[in-house]
Amino acid sequence: MFKLKGKKSFVLLSTLFMTLLPKQAEAMHIAEGFLPIKWAGIWWAVALPFLALGIRQIKELVKEQGAGVKVLLAVTGAFVFVLSSLKLPSLTGSCSHPTGIGLGAILFGPWPMVVLGSIVLLFQAILLAHGGLTTLGANLFSMAIVGAFVAYGVYRLLKSMGAPQWLSVSLAATLGDLMTYVTTATQLAWAFPSGEGGILLSLTKFLSVFAVTQLPLAITEGLLTVLVFNLVHQYNENELRELAVISKGRE
Amino acid sequence: MLNIDQYAYSNQLSKIHPMEKILFAIGIMIVCLVANSVYISLVVILLMAGVITLGARISVKLFIKLLAIPVSFLLFSILAIIISITTDESTLLWYVAFGKVKVGIQSRNLLVGINLFLRSLATVSCLYFLALTTPAVEIINIFKKLKLPQIFIELMMLMYRLLFILLETANQIRLSQLSRLGYTSFRNSLFSLSKLIARLFIKAYYRARELVIALEARGYDGEIRVLVREHQLSKRNLIAILLIEFLLIIVTIY
Numbered sequence: 001m002f003k004l005k006g007k008k009s010f011v012l013l014s015t016l017f018m019t020l021l022p023k024q025a026e027a028m029h030i031a032e033g034f035l036p037i038k039w040a041g042i043w044w045a046v047a048l049p050f051l052a053l054g055i056r057q058i059k060e061l062v063k064e065q066g067a068g069v070k071v072l073l074a075v076t077g078a079f080v081f082v083l084s085s086l087k088l089p090s091l092t093g094s095c096s097h098p099t100g101i102g103l104g105a106i107l108f109g110p111w112p113m114v115v116l117g118s119i120v121l122l123f124q125a126i127l128l129a130h131g132g133l134t135t136l137g138a139n140l141f142s143m144a145i146v147g148a149f150v151a152y153g154v155y156r157l158l159k160s161m162g163a164p165q166w167l168s169v170s171l172a173a174t175l176g177d178l179m180t181y182v183t184t185a186t187q188l189a190w191a192f193p194s195g196e197g198g199i200l201l202s203l204t205k206f207l208s209v210f211a212v213t214q215l216p217l218a219i220t221e222g223l224l225t226v227l228v229f230n231l232v233h234q235y236n237e238n239e240l241r242e243l244a245v246i247s248k249g250r251e
Numbered sequence: 252m253l254n255i256d257q258y259a260y261s262n263q264l265s266k267i268h269p270m271e272k273i274l275f276a277i278g279i280m281i282v283c284l285v286a287n288s289v290y291i292s293l294v295v296i297l298l299m300a301g302v303i304t305l306g307a308r309i310s311v312k313l314f315i316k317l318l319a320i321p322v323s324f325l326l327f328s329i330l331a332i333i334i335s336i337t338t339d340e341s342t343l344l345w346y347v348a349f350g351k352v353k354v355g356i357q358s359r360n361l362l363v364g365i366n367l368f369l370r371s372l373a374t375v376s377c378l379y380f381l382a383l384t385t386p387a388v389e390i391i392n393i394f395k396k397l398k399l400p401q402i403f404i405e406l407m408m409l410m411y412r413l414l415f416i417l418l419e420t421a422n423q424i425r426l427s428q429l430s431r432l433g434y435t436s437f438r439n440s441l442f443s444l445s446k447l448i449a450r451l452f453i454k455a456y457y458r459a460r461e462l463v464i465a466l467e468a469r470g471y472d473g474e475i476r477v478l479v480r481e482h483q484l485s486k487r488n489l490i491a492i493l494l495i496e497f498l499l500i501i502v503t504i505y
Contacts, residue, residue, distance in 0.1 A: 028324070031321035031325055031371050032321070032371065032374045032378045033283065033370050033373065033374025033375060034328065037281070037284040037285055040284070058402055062402065067473040068467075071459045071462050071463045072456075074405075074413055075409075075413055075417075075456065076455075077413075078413035078416075079452060079455045081410070082414060082418050085418065086425075086448075116410075119403075119406060120410075125378060125382070126381065126382040127387065128255070129320050129375075129382060130320065134281075134284060192332050192363075195359075202331065205332075206328065209331040210327060210328075223441060224444060224445055227445030227449075228449045231449035232449050232452055236449075236453050
């Protein structure tokens with residue numbers, strides 16, 4: 001047994017931490033096999049009703065608008081997938097884009113995003129080797145369900161309060177990202193509570209470990225989403241209006 | 252980046268019925284999760300490494316590179332699990348003292364962490380076996396046979412076809428931005444990336460509209476029918492798969 005004391009140990013530990021920091025961090029996908037089978041099952045069970053509801057919404061939309069909507073939705077899904085594979089500039093090295101779900105939820109509403117998000121996660125698992133199949137339920141819940149609903153809710157709330165567009169969009173994307181990160185940390189803390197401190201202590205540990213990559217990322221995501229939103233608004237007003245059919249069908 | 256997809260079509264096991272491969276991968280994955288033991292995990296990693304490199308003839312280098320993908324996530328979350336914060340240092344294997352509070356590692360938690368790391372790598376190798384040997388389209392076809400909602404299957408098919416086009420477009424835009432020094436600073440990257448995404452969004456939208464027109468011109472009524480590669484279910488393989496899984500279960504019990 002050996003021990004280190006005081007300042008020196010702090011410096012040593014932090015340098016160790018910084019070198020361990022991956023140069024290219026991944027978004028917070030819970031890796032395959034990381035959750036015990038019980039928790040993997042629970043999160044699948046939680047996510048499935050949302051998925052079923054989302055599918056029903058899409059079916060009604062197709063009935064209303066014709067088969068072309070399906071293609072539009074599929075393109076949106078493919079767009080979210082491609083976004084997730086783009087490297088996002090981040091203050092701590094480059095980082096893969098968390099979800100792109102925020103932008104989608106603001107434009108199309110949260111329900112289609114749940115369905116598209118599940119397919120994106122499946123493709124990420126089998127095409128990019130990100131995330132996993134047993135943990136797909138948990139990831140679906142944190143990214144496509146919590147992420148989409150928070151982003152959409154914040155956007156709607158701020159808009160109804162008369163906040164400027166840029167503020168609503170950036171806060172929606174940032175908070176959507178942050179809540180995804182908090183949800184994932186909670187899922188991990190629930191599955192792996194600390195012996196003495198219980199869930200709260202382990203939640204604190206998970207939150208602080210991932211904060212290094214996730215906090216700057218959430219802020220960048222907010223900035224980026226505003227820039228994208230403004231560009232699209234500025235140059236493609238008409239297309240946006242046509243696309244509004246998808247979000248209209250949801251209400 | 253998407254060469255996993257290429258291997259899925261060109262590997263030596265691509266002619267085997269996808270159902271067999273799914274049974275093999277998912278079955279072992281579940282056994283591995285339930286067993287939750289270091290030995291089973293090690294056996295599964297070796298087994299999958301063998302099947303992927305010797306069976307499917309995929310290079311060892313690629314397999315190792317893929318295994319490294321989840322490592323950063325694993326290291327971070329396992330770090331959170333094995334670090335204990337306590338005032339009583341008697342149970343700690345190694346620690347750093349900050350005044351009265353000790354931050355350190357308990358041997359019990361260290362074992363949990365190692366087990367978790369290996370279990371994750373083992374199930375990840377099962378996933379890679381499936382991903383590297385079975386094309387996405389065939390997996391989607393299995394979903395179809397399992398009677399998943401039709402709209403879901405269709406969206407998957409369409410998305411799979413579209414994402415390669417969008418990916419190509421995104422890469423082209425990125426390349427031209429790079430050649431104009433678009434990513435030289437944090438500020439530049441942010442602006443370049445936002446332009447890329449905005450353009451991609453609009454291009455995607457027009458792609459979709461053109462696709463709808465092209466499909467409708469060919470009598471699209473909401474369903475795309477494509478020919479699927481036929482596969483023969485082999486009894487010998489099925490028995491072998493069940494045998495391996497049975498053996499693993501027996502080893503788990505003892």
